[in-house]
Amino acid sequence: MAHVSHASHPDIIKRLRRADGHLHTVIQMMQSGRPCLDLAQQLHAIEKAVAAAKKVLIHDHIDHCLAHAAEGDPTEARQAMAEFKEITKYL
Template identity: 60%
Template sequence: MSEKHLHAVHPDIIKRLKRANGHLQNVISMMEDERACLEIAQQLHAVERAISAAKKLVIHDHLDHCLEEVASTGTGTMRSSVAEFKDITKYL
């Protein structure tokens, strides 16, 4: 079993995911109420973006707390590589 990792940003991520879950429940209700496809698509887009933002926070948090420790003891090249990797994650 993996060890537990609670970082400072986890409560914020949980809050974002709960909000996305609420929006997703709203989408389901909209579909059951036969709302317009455009409205449903807009709400689905919002849910997708919220989940994507939460995923990025998890990845950045991992980099900051798990990989940064390794990089800080390494060479400048290693720290530079981690910084570059952080930059590229914005495209996830």
């Protein structure tokens, strides 16, 4: 199945860039000797941000790519189902 850019991709990119910047800040916090509790809280926030971006990406893929393929011929529908099974391991 060919890659298609979706309307949600710019938002996902913004989320990931924000998480990337946050991660760099946490590294600086570690280097400056900030308390572990502060670091753990910030790392948790980064995890949540990345997980939210992944969720939006996967849901968008299911809504647009797989739903469209399932409406096509039976071969495309079988391929879409196989792809759906494959992508669910990332949920």
